[in-house]
Amino acid sequence: MRYGVRNRFLLLAAGVVVVAAAVGALLPVDAHACSVCWDLSSNDLSSRAMNWSILFLMAMPFTIVGSIGGWLVYKYRHSSKVERQRPASDRPLSTPQLIQKESVH
Amino acid sequence: MPRGDVVSSVVDVATEQRIEIPARPGMPPPLFMGPPSDQDPLPSSPNPRTGPPVSNARLGMLIFLAFEGMFFAGLIGAFLVYRLGSQFWPPVGQPRLPILVTWANTAILLFSSYTMRDALRAMRMGDRDGLTTGLSWTALLGTTFLLVQGSEWLRLIRHGLTLSAGIYGATFYTVIGCHGLHVLGAVIWLLIARFGSRDTWCSARRQIGVELCGMYWYFVVALWPVLFALVYLS
Numbered sequence: 001m002r003y004g005v006r007n008r009f010l011l012l013a014a015g016v017v018v019v020a021a022a023v024g025a026l027l028p029v030d031a032h033a034c035s036v037c038w039d040l041s042s043n044d045l046s047s048r049a050m051n052w053s054i055l056f057l058m059a060m061p062f063t064i065v066g067s068i069g070g071w072l073v074y075k076y077r078h079s080s081k082v083e084r085q086r087p088a089s090d091r092p093l094s095t096p097q098l099i100q101k102e103s104v105h
Numbered sequence: 106m107p108r109g110d111v112v113s114s115v116v117d118v119a120t121e122q123r124i125e126i127p128a129r130p131g132m133p134p135p136l137f138m139g140p141p142s143d144q145d146p147l148p149s150s151p152n153p154r155t156g157p158p159v160s161n162a163r164l165g166m167l168i169f170l171a172f173e174g175m176f177f178a179g180l181i182g183a184f185l186v187y188r189l190g191s192q193f194w195p196p197v198g199q200p201r202l203p204i205l206v207t208w209a210n211t212a213i214l215l216f217s218s219y220t221m222r223d224a225l226r227a228m229r230m231g232d233r234d235g236l237t238t239g240l241s242w243t244a245l246l247g248t249t250f251l252l253v254q255g256s257e258w259l260r261l262i263r264h265g266l267t268l269s270a271g272i273y274g275a276t277f278y279t280v281i282g283c284h285g286l287h288v289l290g291a292v293i294w295l296l297i298a299r300f301g302s303r304d305t306w307c308s309a310r311r312q313i314g315v316e317l318c319g320m321y322w323y324f325v326v327a328l329w330p331v332l333f334a335l336v337y338l339s
Binding site for chain 1: 158159164167171174175178179181182183185186187188189190191192
């Protein structure tokens with residue numbers, strides 16, 4: 001039984017070594033992080049254009065989400081400010097107060 | 106008011122039955138008034154005092170506009186790659202874009218945001234005629250923008266600038282054409298809001314529809330100067 005387990009372990013280790021060797025042999029010498037990051041070392045027009053485009057696309061989600069988030073925060077703060085400025089008698093009662101009043105009656 | 110009179114009603118969520126609440130001295134009105142009827146002031150905010158400052162419909166529209174913004178960001182990103190990567194723009198042999206007419210067209214589109222603002226203001230003040238007039242003017246200006254742009258496109262095609270003429274024509278028609286399609290959709294929405302506002306103009310659902318249409322119109326108007334500067338002026 002123990003011999004069988006050891007054999008299986010050796011077989012698995014050999015398989016891992018063979019697969020790793022095959023992957024290492026098949027990989028190209030130079031690998032790029034992404035398929036479009038070519039020729040970034042030179043300073044030609046295409047590389048600069050690609051860089052600016054990537055920067056633009058990276059910034060856009062933050063710009064859009066930041067703008068919408070900022071507007072929502074402004075709306076919430078503005079509404080709470082208006083609420084605070086109203087006289088206390090005009091303000092609606094919150095749910096716990098309602099329950100308390102109901103229980104008193 | 107005599108005791109026993111019904112002052113309001115709520116809807117039981119489980120049974121979906123409306124329960125009438127009799128008047129009681131000293132009792133404030135209930136906070137939740139049930140699902141919005143067609144005449145409620147704000148459909149997603151049952152009580153304007155306690156409801157959210159931004160309605161669900163507006164929030165949904167904002168998320169949709171964020172998606173639209175990213176869609177156009179992708180188009181602009183592709184345009185930047187080709188524009189900044191080219192030494193000559195427009196490429197040699199390609200016709201120049203009509204700057205002067207497009208300046209006038211830009212002014213028309215920007216002015217339409219002013220008429221849209223008037224329409225929304227009239228709606229909030231309960232001015233039905235002001236609402237229909239504002240929506241009509243906005244739709245008319247939007248249609249004018251599309252017609253002028255269409256006539257310019259025909260002229261450019263006659264000069265040889267087609268979608269398949271090269272990267273210049275492809276990027277131009279893709280970016281500007283996508284915006285034109287959005288303006289067309291917004292004009293159709295405006296017309297629906299304009300003619301739908303005749304009978305049920307004061308209903309909550311109709312008003313929130315007009316509000317969302319206004320948000321969408323502002324988006325397509327605000328987007329145009331960016332595209333104009335990039336595609337026509339750069």
